[in-house]
Structure formats: structure tokens, C-alpha cells
Amino acid sequence: MMEFLNFYVVPGIVTGSVYALGAIGITLIFGILRFGHFAHGDLATSGAYLALGATALLGLTPWAALPVAMVLTALLAYGIHRLFYRHLESRPKILTVIASLGIGMMLRSIVQVVWGVDPLAYGSGIARAQAFGPLMLRPREIATLALTLALVAALLAFLRYSKWGKAMRAMSDNPDLARLCGVDNDRVTRLTWFIVGALAAASGFCLGINTELTTMMGWSAMLSMFAAAVLGGVGRVEGAVVGGLVIGLAEELSVLLVPGPYKSATAFVILLAILLLRPQGIFKGKVL
Amino acid sequence: MASIGLINYATFMGTMIGIYAILALGLNVQWGVTGLFNAGIAGFFAVGAYLSALLTAPPSPERIMGWELPVAVGWLGAMAGAALIAWPIGRICLRFRSDYLAIATIGVAEVIRLVLRTEEMLSGGARGITGVPRPFGGLEYSLSQFAYFALVIAVLLLVYWALERQLAAPWGRMMKAIRDNEQAAAAMGKDIAKRRLEAFVLGAAVMGLAGALYVHFMRAITPEAIDPMISTFLVWIMLILGGSGNNRGAILGAVIVWLIWSMSEFVTDQLPADIATQAKYIRVFLIGLMLQLILRFRPEGLLPEESGQRTASLPPSPR
Numbered sequence: 247m248m249e250f251l252n253f254y255v256v257p258g259i260v261t262g263s264v265y266a267l268g269a270i271g272i273t274l275i276f277g278i279l280r281f282g283h284f285a286h287g288d289l290a291t292s293g294a295y296l297a298l299g300a301t302a303l304l305g306l307t308p309w310a311a312l313p314v315a316m317v318l319t320a321l322l323a324y325g326i327h328r329l330f331y332r333h334l335e336s337r338p339k340i341l342t343v344i345a346s347l348g349i350g351m352m353l354r355s356i357v358q359v360v361w362g363v364d365p366l367a368y369g370s371g372i373a374r375a376q377a378f379g380p381l382m383l384r385p386r387e388i389a390t391l392a393l394t395l396a397l398v399a400a401l402l403a404f405l406r407y408s409k410w411g412k413a414m415r416a417m418s419d420n421p422d423l424a425r426l427c428g429v430d431n432d433r434v435t436r437l438t439w440f441i442v443g444a445l446a447a448a449s450g451f452c453l454g455i456n457t458e459l460t461t462m463m464g465w466s467a468m469l470s471m472f473a474a475a476v477l478g479g480v481g482r483v484e485g486a487v488v489g490g491l492v493i494g495l496a497e498e499l500s501v502l503l504v505p506g507p508y509k510s511a512t513a514f515v516i517l518l519a520i521l522l523l524r525p526q527g528i529f530k531g532k533v534l
Numbered sequence: 535m536a537s538i539g540l541i542n543y544a545t546f547m548g549t550m551i552g553i554y555a556i557l558a559l560g561l562n563v564q565w566g567v568t569g570l571f572n573a574g575i576a577g578f579f580a581v582g583a584y585l586s587a588l589l590t591a592p593p594s595p596e597r598i599m600g601w602e603l604p605v606a607v608g609w610l611g612a613m614a615g616a617a618l619i620a621w622p623i624g625r626i627c628l629r630f631r632s633d634y635l636a637i638a639t640i641g642v643a644e645v646i647r648l649v650l651r652t653e654e655m656l657s658g659g660a661r662g663i664t665g666v667p668r669p670f671g672g673l674e675y676s677l678s679q680f681a682y683f684a685l686v687i688a689v690l691l692l693v694y695w696a697l698e699r700q701l702a703a704p705w706g707r708m709m710k711a712i713r714d715n716e717q718a719a720a721a722m723g724k725d726i727a728k729r730r731l732e733a734f735v736l737g738a739a740v741m742g743l744a745g746a747l748y749v750h751f752m753r754a755i756t757p758e759a760i761d762p763m764i765s766t767f768l769v770w771i772m773l774i775l776g777g778s779g780n781n782r783g784a785i786l787g788a789v790i791v792w793l794i795w796s797m798s799e800f801v802t803d804q805l806p807a808d809i810a811t812q813a814k815y816i817r818v819f820l821i822g823l824m825l826q827l828i829l830r831f832r833p834e835g836l837l838p839e840e841s842g843q844r845t846a847s848l849p850p851s852p853r
Contacts, residue, residue, distance in 0.1 A: 282633030284573070284640075330826050337833070340571055340632050344770065345829050347573060347636075351767060352822035355815040363811075465763075469644060472637045507652040514641035521634060522626050534631040 248380045254498045260387050260456055262494025263394035267449035268467060269474035269486035270401065271442040277418040277481025277532060278438050281339040285326070285350035286446060287468030288357075291461060293319035293447025294454040295357050298366060308368040309389065312451050316444040323443025324436060350465065358461045366459040390452045397448060398487055401441070405483065410437055418481050470497065470513040477520050479531025488528060492516075538676060545679045547796060552686035553747050555788035558772040559693055559781055560740030566778035566839070567701060568733040569713040571632035575769050576762035577643030578738045580650065581619055582612035582745025583755050587663045588656075590750075597658040605669055609746045616742025617735045619646075624734040628727055635734075643762050650757040662756030666749055686747055693740060694781055700736075701781070709733055710779075764818060768795060771825050777835030786837055795821070 268290055275283040297315035300306055306314070326349055334342045375382040405411035410433075416424040417434045425431055449471075453463055474493045478485025493513050500512040525533045557575060564570040572578075586608035593600030603611075623642055627635040650657045657663065670681035700706055712719040712726050720726055749755045768791060776787020798820070802813035828835075 276633075282636060284636065330830075333830055340569070341829055341833070343571060343633055343636060344774075345826060347770075348767070348822040348825040351763065352819050355819040355822070358815040359812045359819070469637065469641050476634075505652065507648060511641075511645045511648055514638075514645055517641065518623075518626055518638065521630070521638075525630065534633060 258495035258498035262491035266487040266490025268471035273475040273486040284347040287464035288350040288353040289446040290450030291464030294450030319447035320440040320443035324439040473513040473517040479527030479529035482529040485529035556744040558784035564737035571636040574639030574643035575766040577646040578616040578741040579745040582742030583749035585615040586612040586746035612742040612746035613739040617739040620738030664754040777837035779839030783837035
């Protein structure tokens with residue numbers, strides 16, 4: 247039982263948090279801007295490597311470098327929108343989807359040019375697991391869970407109570423109606439990209455600190471993040487969190503049933519099943 | 535001697551262009567004519583390549599099949615196999631907007647890659663499948679290369695002719711009607727989901743055929759032989775640059791993009807080794823940028839679709 251908890255459930259929840267942070271970004275873009283953002287995984291990769299750059303250039307510890315990376319990635323996400331997506335806004339959304347696939351490749355190749363393709367790590371310290379009753383948790387795992395919890399709580403409170411959060415929800419529900427009520431769609435779009443970029447950086451950072459940094463890590467995680475967003479219900483933040491945790495756990499537990507290499511196919515199977523059985527997702531999101 | 539080398543090189547390039555042109559034609563059925571976003575082209579290509587190889591190669595104790603069937607059977611098998619994989623994916627995803635199809639096809643390509651890397655009985659392990667027969671393979675090297683090049687071009691023309699016929703038929707007009715205005719087409723009593731599925735499966739079969747042509751050209755294949763994202767992406771740029779919805783545009787795009795892509799490889803190969811690896815990624819960055827520029831400045835492509843009133847912007851109803 248303890249083995250089951252420590253070898254499958256704990257890693258599943260940690261991976262699930264990473265997916266949740268990524269899936270929130272995907273679900274916000276899907277819900278508010280109404281397109282599938284296929285550069286999202288590589289945006290997370292960029293954030294993770296920007297944090298690495300901040301540790302090297304500014305001499306920060308990894309966790310102190312995270313806020314820097316979140317700000318930089320937020321600016322990066324907004325810059326991509328301004329340079330590449332914005333002029334496609336009036337055209338069919340699928341063109342932006344295609345563009346984002348290319349943006350993902352561009353981001354990945356920049357990381358590959360600057361940092362090379364060999365795996366890297368934030369630090370070489372060995373993390374000892376501490377016992378909490380039957381649970382063995384490493385400090386970085388506790389920090390990952392705490393960070394996810396804090397970011398999700400802050401985002402939910404922002405969306406529920408603040409003026410701009412309400413504007414974001416309004417635009418998600420009906421952009422034309424929101425504009426009629428005086429919501430500035432351009433500013434909401436900008437805000438969305440800032441939030442999405444910062445969350446993507448946090449997601450990539452947590453993935454990197456719990457495993458290692460590779461240039462393909464974001465691309466490989468993106469399928470799971472999309473599955474999480476659809477599973478939770480497109481446009482639903484709390485759905486993305488639940489979806490992320492379910493996918494993370496399912497991937498870790500899949501090893502008990504199928505050979506290890508097929509772990510990364512779990513999310514795909516869940517995605518097809520949810521599209522077949524309940525396309526609106528657990529929390530009744532949008533179906534585009 | 536140099537001139538023979540040059541001719542061999544040109545033949546090789548021509549064959550690759552022909553194979554990519556067939557891929558672009560397959561994508562044109564899905565995207566150009568029907569507005570479906572397939573981001574897993576490499577997956578259908580790989581299925582075709584492996585199936586045709588397994589059907590026609592000599593048996594080996596390290597893997598299954600190896601039935602030494604005629605090459606034509608391999609090609610038909612490749613088309614059927616790719617179509618068979620496309621069918622359930624299309625059934626599930628074509629009810630929704632193309633974003634879902636895109637992520638599902640990325641998933642299919644990943645799963646196919648996983649299976650090929652894991653199941654050594656299927657893919658022959660690290661050595662891959664070797665000894666795949668090539669039509670005219672018994673001839674002297676240059677002649678055999680040239681004969682196969684001619685065969686690929688013949689297949690390309692055949693596919694082009696068949697697709698042109700299909701698109702000129704009521705089926706093609708109906709597909710474009712569905713793409714341009716789904717509601718109107720539905721109101722006219724067209725079974726949209728079924729027609730889309732037909733186009734998706736047909737396009738996938740054409741991609742599978744391209745995979746088969748590739749594997750008989752190379753006479754061997756390993757799971758690492760093709761980079762899934764880069765090859766998928768190249769085909770997309772070929773079609774969008776050439777002109778979505780126009781078969782001749784797809785072929786023209788294949789010629790131009792493949793020439794640019796291999797010329798840039800030629801340039802980076804001349805660089806010193808320590809920056810050559812980085813140059814490889816700069817090439818990838820530049821083709822990504824090229825797509826952004828085409829989407830922004832020339833979305834209709836070099837040879838725009840020629841029909842009636844439709845103007846610049848391409849695909850399906852903007853829902």
C-alpha cells in the first residue's frame with residue numbers, strides 16, 4: 247500500500263500538477279480566444295529554460311528564478327500574439343491553430359540553438375525524501391504542489407471577484423455581448439496572454455525541477471495537457487486542474503496494466519474516450 | 535564522372551519531390567478541399583511505409599511477416615492500412631471543430647511512433663527492416679535510380695489525375711460547398727459528417743501510398759528514419775505556399791519547398807562541425823517563420839484555388 251502511494255500516487259499527483267498548470271493555459275485560450283494553442287508545450291519549455299538562464303546569469307536559486315521566468319514568458323506569450331496571431335484574428339480560427347504549430351517549432355528550435363539538445367538540470371543537489379506518516383515526499387514535490395495550489399487559488403479568486411477577471415469570463419461566454427457591455431476585448435486578450443504565459447512557465451519549471459530539462463519536454467507534455475483541458479471541460483479552470491490530476495495519475499498507474507513505454511499513450515486514449523462519450527468534459531465546458 | 539554524380543543527385547531529389555508531392559496531394563484532399571487539419575501526416579506515412587515493407591520484404595527471425603508479396607500488393611496494403619487507421623479517428627473527431635482533429639492526429643502519430651519503437655517484432659528493432667525490394671532494383675545503380683524516379687512520377691500523375699477527376703465530379707463540388715458553408719450544405723441535405731470522413735480517409739490512403747513509395751526507394755526503414763514533426767510541417771508549408779485547394783499548387787509547393795529545404799541543408803553541411811548542429815535548428819526556425827509569413831502575406835498561395843467567387847482566405851465556416 248505504501249509502495250503504491252509513494253511510487254505511483256505521489257508522482258502521479260506531481261505530474262498532474264504540471265499538466266494542470268499547462269492545461270489551465272490551454273483551456274483559457276481555447277475558451278476566451280477560441281483556438282487550440284499548439285505552441286503551448288513549447289511555451290512551457292521556453293519558460294523552463296528562461297528560469298535556467300536566470301539562475302546562470304543572475305546567480306539566483308531555481309525557485310527565486312521562477313518569478314523572473316514567469317514574467318519573461320508572459321511577455322514572450324504576449325509578444326507572439328502581437329507579432330503572429332493578432333493579424334489572423336479576423337480570419338478563420340483554424341489559421342491561428344496552424345500558425346501556433348509553427349510557433350511551437352520556432353520556440354523549440356530557439357531553445358535548441360541557445361541551450362543545445364542535451365538534458366540539463368537546475369541543480370545537482372540530491373533531494374532526500376522526508377517521511378510524513380506513510381508518505382515520502384521530497385521538498386521539491388511539496389513545493390510543486392504548494393505552488394500549484396497557490397496559483398490556482400489566486401487565479402480562481404481573480405476570475406471570480408476582480409473586474410478584469412469578470413471581463414475575461416464574460417468574453418469567454420460571449421465576446422460580442424461582452425463588447426456591447428463595454429468590455430475591451432483587446433485588453434482582455436492581452437491579459438489572457440500574460441496569465442497564460444506565466445502559468446506555462448510555472449508548468450515547465452515544475453516539470454524541469456522534478457525531472458530534467460529537455461528541449462522536447464513541452465512538446466511531449468502537450469498532448470497530456472490538451473487531454474486534461476478537454477477532460478475537464480474547455481474553458482473551465484477548475485476542470486483543467488481536475489483533468490490534469492486525473493491524466494497525471496492515469497499515466498503513472500497505466501504502468502501497472504500496460505508496458506512502460508506506452509505510458510505516454512494514456513492521455514491519447516483518455517482524450518478519444520472523452521470526445522466519444524462526453525465531449526463537454528466533466529465540468530460542462532464548451533464544445534467547439 | 536562528376537556529371538553522373540550530378541545526375542544521380544538530381545534523380546534522388548526528383549524522387550523525393552515526387553513522394554512529397556503525393557503527400558501534399560493527400561493533404562489537399564483533407565485541408566485544401568475539405569478544411570480538415572491533419573497534424574499527423576508522418577504517422578499515416580509511416581504506417582504505409584512499414585506495411586508495404588512488411589508485406590514485400592523477405593522474412594526475418596527478428597520480426598513478423600516478411601511475405602515477399604509483389605510490390606503492388608504492398609502499395610495497396612499501405613493505402614488500406616493508412617485508411618483503416620484514419621477511419622476511427624475521423625469517426626470520433628470530425629463531429630467537432632478541426633482543433634480537436636489536430637490534437638488527435640498528433641496523438642495518432644505519437645502512438646504509431648511509440649509502437650514502432652517498442653514492438654521490435656514489428657519494426658525489426660534498431661536495425662529496422664532491410665531488404666525491401668525496389669521495382670527495377672536489379673538494374674545498374676544510376677539506371678535503377680532513374681527508373682524508380684520515372685515510376686514515382688507516373689504514380690504522382692496517376693494520383694493527380696484521379697484526384698482531379700474526383701474533385702471535378704459532384705463529390706468535389708459538394709466537399710467545397712461543405713467547407714465554405716456547412717449550414718447551407720446541411721440544409722441542402724448533405725451528410726456532412728460522412729462526406730468529411732470520406733475525404734479524411736481518402737487523403738490518409740494517399741499519404742500511406744507515399745510512405746510505400748518512400749520505403750521501396752530507400753529499401754530499408756528504421757523508426758528514426760523520419761522526423762515526424764518536421765516532415766509533417768514541410769508538407770503543410772508545401773500545400774499552403776503552393777495554394778490550398780489547388781492540386782497543381784500542391785505539386786508546385788512540393789517542388790519549391792523541397793528545393794529550399796535541401797539547398798539549405800547543403801549550405802549548413804559546409805559549415806564547421808561545431809556550428810553545423812545549431813544551423814540545423816536555425817533551418818527549422820526559418821521554415822516556421824516562412825509559414826507565418828505566408829499565412830500573413832499570401833494566404834491563398836502561389837496558385838490560388840480556381841473557382842467562382844471564393845477569394846483569399848481558405849477554409850471552413852468560421853463558427
